[in-house]
Amino acid sequence: xAGLAPPTAGGGNAAPASSQNGWTQRIVILVPYVWLLxxxxxxxxxxxxxxxxEQVRAAPPYAPVFDILTDPAATTLEKLSMLGLGNFGRIxxxxxxxxxxxxxxxxxxxxxxxxxxxGYPIAYGMARAPREWRATLLMMVILPFWTSFLIRxxxxxxxxxxxxxxxxxxxxxxxxxxxxxxxSTNYAVMIGIVYSYLPFMILPLYSALxxxxxxxxxxxxxxxxxxxxxxxxVTFPLSLPGVIAGCFLVFIPAVGEFVIPDLLGGSETLxxxxxxxxxxxxxxxxxxxxxxxxxLLLLLVVPIVIFQNQQAKMQESGR
Amino acid sequence: xxxxxxxxxxxxxxxxxDPDAKPLIEFKNVIKRFGDFTAVNDVSLKIxxxxxxxxxxxxxxxxxxxxxxVGGFDEPTSGDVLLDGKSIKGVPPYHRPVNxxxxxxxxxxxxxxxxxxxxxxxxxxxxxxxxxxxVQEMLKLVKLEPFxxxxxxxMSGGQRQRVAxxxxxAKRPRVLLLDEPLGALDKKLxxxxxxxxxxxxxxxxxxxxxxxxxxxxxxxxxxxIAVMDHGKxxxxxxxxxxxxxxxxxxVADFIGDINLFEGKVAACADNVIRMESPALGxxxxxxxxxxxxxxxxxWFAVRPEKMRISxxxxxxxxxxxxAGEVWDIGYxxxxxxYHVKLANGKTVRATIANTDRMVERPIGWEDxxxxxxxxDAGVVLTR
Ligand SMILES: Nc1ncnc2c1ncn2[C@@H]1O[C@H](COP(=O)(O)OP(=O)(O)OP(=O)(O)O)[C@@H](O)[C@H]1O
Ligand SMILES: [Mg+2]
Numbered sequence: 001x002a003g004l005a006p007p008t009a010g011g012g013n014a015a016p017a018s019s020q021n022g023w024t025q026r027i028v029i030l031v032p033y034v035w036l037l038x039x040x041x042x043x044x045x046x047x048x049x050x051x052x053x054e055q056v057r058a059a060p061p062y063a064p065v066f067d068i069l070t071d072p073a074a075t076t077l078e079k080l081s082m083l084g085l086g087n088f089g090r091i092x093x094x095x096x097x098x099x100x101x102x103x104x105x106x107x108x109x110x111x112x113x114x115x116x117x118x119g120y121p122i123a124y125g126m127a128r129a130p131r132e133w134r135a136t137l138l139m140m141v142i143l144p145f146w147t148s149f150l151i152r153x154x155x156x157x158x159x160x161x162x163x164x165x166x167x168x169x170x171x172x173x174x175x176x177x178x179x180x181x182x183x184s185t186n187y188a189v190m191i192g193i194v195y196s197y198l199p200f201m202i203l204p205l206y207s208a209l210x211x212x213x214x215x216x217x218x219x220x221x222x223x224x225x226x227x228x229x230x231x232x233x234v235t236f237p238l239s240l241p242g243v244i245a246g247c248f249l250v251f252i253p254a255v256g257e258f259v260i261p262d263l264l265g266g267s268e269t270l271x272x273x274x275x276x277x278x279x280x281x282x283x284x285x286x287x288x289x290x291x292x293x294x295x296l297l298l299l300l301v302v303p304i305v306i307f308q309n310q311q312a313k314m315q316e317s318g319r
Numbered sequence: 320x321x322x323x324x325x326x327x328x329x330x331x332x333x334x335x336x337d338p339d340a341k342p343l344i345e346f347k348n349v350i351k352r353f354g355d356f357t358a359v360n361d362v363s364l365k366i367x368x369x370x371x372x373x374x375x376x377x378x379x380x381x382x383x384x385x386x387x388x389v390g391g392f393d394e395p396t397s398g399d400v401l402l403d404g405k406s407i408k409g410v411p412p413y414h415r416p417v418n419x420x421x422x423x424x425x426x427x428x429x430x431x432x433x434x435x436x437x438x439x440x441x442x443x444x445x446x447x448x449x450x451x452x453x454v455q456e457m458l459k460l461v462k463l464e465p466f467x468x469x470x471x472x473x474m475s476g477g478q479r480q481r482v483a484x485x486x487x488x489a490k491r492p493r494v495l496l497l498d499e500p501l502g503a504l505d506k507k508l509x510x511x512x513x514x515x516x517x518x519x520x521x522x523x524x525x526x527x528x529x530x531x532x533x534x535x536x537x538x539x540x541x542x543x544i545a546v547m548d549h550g551k552x553x554x555x556x557x558x559x560x561x562x563x564x565x566x567x568x569x570v571a572d573f574i575g576d577i578n579l580f581e582g583k584v585a586a587c588a589d590n591v592i593r594m595e596s597p598a599l600g601x602x603x604x605x606x607x608x609x610x611x612x613x614x615x616x617x618w619f620a621v622r623p624e625k626m627r628i629s630x631x632x633x634x635x636x637x638x639x640x641x642a643g644e645v646w647d648i649g650y651x652x653x654x655x656x657y658h659v660k661l662a663n664g665k666t667v668r669a670t671i672a673n674t675d676r677m678v679e680r681p682i683g684w685e686d687x688x689x690x691x692x693x694x695d696a697g698v699v700l701t702r
Binding site: 213215216218219220221222223224225226229233234237238 | 390391392411412413417418419421423425426427428429438439442443486487490
């Protein structure tokens with residue numbers, strides 16, 4: 001009955017309060033959407049448009065250039081008809097690009113796995129450390145970010161080079177007679193990626209492991225699990241969200257990485273980010289590099305969307 | 320396992336009185352410290368095979384800690400814990416024939432109800448068919464058959480508690496440790512489950528060690544109760560003894576409702592203790608074979624239901640009788656509790672069973688009444 005009565009001003013009726021609540025909620029949700037629109041979707045469409053254009057010797061080095069403010073409608077239509085998928089055709093017809101995509105995925109995949117193998121024990125140790133140490137340990141993980149990424153990658157040249165620190169130490173210890181040729185190989189790139197992205201793996205893993213309830217492990221042991229088994233049956237499955245988040249955070253930027261392959265890789269290291277950069281800066285082929293970027297995005301987004309759908313379905317069926 | 324029956328008949332069972340009986344679990348001067356805080360303080364205790372043993376005490380008195388030392392999750396700082404006469408110090412939890420139901424349930428959030436219950440059986444390497452059968456049996460026991468494929472986060476607190484109970488029971492351990500197993504259940508389900516537990520314990524011949532806050536529950540299920548305070552055992556005895564013969568004011572006060580009268584021991588002879596209580600204006604005589612010392616400070620403890628309340632002055636005054644005025648009446652349905660204010664300002668409680676629907680002249684507020692009790696109604700406590 002109360003619902004039929006018109007809401008009175010000071011009546012303490014729940015309806016106006018909840019609709020107000022709804023507004024603030026909507027605004028809160030709106031902010032990230034606006035952010036995504038301005039900083040992701042609009043740039044994305046600009047890149048997409050460039051990828052459909054043609055390379056020309058001009059500034060900017062592609063055509064057609066749309067000028068929404070001055071172009072009459074007829075001109076705009078004419079210019080639209082000039083857009084085409086030619087650049088994408090070029091990518092697919094040249095094995096160089098396909099190979100670069102594949103190499104990138106393989107190198108990023110192996111590096112991500114290695115990062116997980118190294119990061120998990122570190123995160124585990126941090127989560128098990130006495131509470132008062134944890135903040136310090138976390139700080140130490142983030143500490144490298146205080147120095148320039150570029151300088152840190154350069155430092156690896158000094159370590160991995162034939163005359164570098166690593167070879168000197170190994171030869172000094174008499175473990176090897178000849179210097180290891182790591183520098184300018186895919187291995188050097190992987191080492192660089194693992195080193196650079198390790199914090200992105202450790203942080204989500206740590207936050208997943210830290211939340212774990214110790215009594216779960218006690219319960220597992222109570223029911224007959226050795227500590228090793230209880231790790232695999234309880235700790236690891238429960239840390240899976242952290243594992244997945246960490247792997248995404250490492251894999252995605254690693255696929256498109258171009259600084260590390262450029263500095264540490266050799267001529268054989270054909271990663272897509274580097275290829276893209278060369279097309280863009282040396283060949284000033286903006287349309288082609290835009291097409292490469294769009295394909296890279298699809299390459300990453302499509303599997304992730306499929307994966308997330310799968311996850312959501314699994315959650316549903318848990319009921 | 321009929322849930323609707325009255326439950327199993329209590330057997331005559333008292334191995335603790337048998338000097339030859341071998342305890343299944345034995346605590347020997349166990350002390351457990353966390354830093355400089357002593358959680359368990361010099362506990363020596365024997366628990367026998369097939370016993371249903373309850374730990375009772377206020378929050379933080381060390382019940383869980385004591386239990387965790389049997390489960391193997393905490394090691395005693397000093398002293399020893401024995402199982403079957405052998406020390407189990409240093410034996411990891413997964414090698415102890417003991418299962419624990421955790422106070423926080425500790426259900427595995429990534430497994431459904433079935434997988435949770437079957438977890439221990441799987442660890443034992445039982446064949447799948449057998450695991451399924453046992454899990455089904457457990458689900459039936461805790462009435463959770465429709466929820467077999469739910470995840471813990473999709474269940475209510477009481478349902479989760481029952482999953483935890485089923486999981487700890489599934490392996491049929493020799494000793495089952497239950498840390499507040501029924502706290503989240505409603506009264507009816509709780510009482511039913513209590514009887515199920517007793518039934519199960521008897522048919523499977525397990526030894527149960529249960530922690531509870533609910534003294535009524537402890538009274539119902541346990542063969543013996545240990546009352547703890549600040550890490551120490553205050554009294555260990557069967558429920559009736561704990562109730563009728565508390566050994567201290569603490570136990571008397573902790574278990575049920577009790578009236579305590581302060582006085583001095585005036586005479587001890589022929590199993591009768593004579594206490595003088597000037598404050599009450601009466602002499603108290605108690606049939607008690609406990610040792611006592613004349614002149615000692617003592618308390619007379621008597622349960623409200625052992626008191627008789629009357630509007631008429633009793634024939635004999637000055638012995639086991641006090642006079643007062645009805646201050647408050649609590650109607651509980653089956654009984655009424657009278658709060659009677661004495662001349663010295665103290666309030667005494669007396670419970671009267673409501674056996675008649677209509678009473679000619681019921682005792683009401685501000686009535687002047689006499690409270691009397693027989694000589695065997697209470698006990699004299701000296702600590
Ligand atoms: N790991 C620990 N570190 C420090 N102190 C602890 C630890 N575990 C328990 N204690 C302390 O020991 C005391 C006994 O704890 P315990 O858990 O045995 O109490 P309890 O009798 O089970 O209480 P409740 O009825 O509330 O569950 C408490 O004061 C608690 O703070
Ligand atoms: Mg407890």
